[in-house]
Amino acid sequence: MHLSGTILLFTYVIPPAWALDAYGAAPADDPSADIPPIVIFAGLLFYCVGFHVLVQIPSGLLGTRLGPHHGGLVTYASTLAIAGVLTALALSVVLRREDAGELMQLWADFMVRGSLGLAGYVWITQRSREITKT
Template structure:
């Protein structure tokens, strides 16, 4: 989740540049863009990150970390696509795929940390 705040997505930077703070006629004030970034980040974490991390760990319970990570990524990919289709109802497939790829790159780093932490905690409890 922290990666989303450190490097904001391209759409947030484009929207922020299009809405200068000194322009009272701007459609969206700049602070709303960052608030929406926070909403997207928390929503992605709740609807995609947590379920895919838990299901991926459960499916890869008796397998190596790579199988656990791959299953978590596959689940995250399906959940991300579903969430974007439901939430945004985009017509342009290219734009949807670009947004999906952005979310998946950001989410894959978080899932890698989650899988590592889950494997490590299971190893310390069994020894």
């Protein structure tokens, strides 16, 4: 799970749209209204850790348990399906947004970032199973 969390953290090198919007939310002539960069960085780190704990770890563990004998692609697909459901549940509970378009945009952002980390996790678990079989 450390690999998936590390990959997820590195995906935040390209910040999400809401973080970029936070930089431009204040008028240019009012510097006191700007959000300090440390707050945006802390928010990104909070979202990263929260997503890793609430979605990536459970979906990675469940997905690799459900499809160990079907191959890497089936395991990855089941892991992504579980992650999609958990992401939708977590976003709807935590954010309580009424705007479906905004919720869908956040869901897609989390899923793209999370899918890369989960791919690394599934790859590592498949390799470790191949090594232990020989």
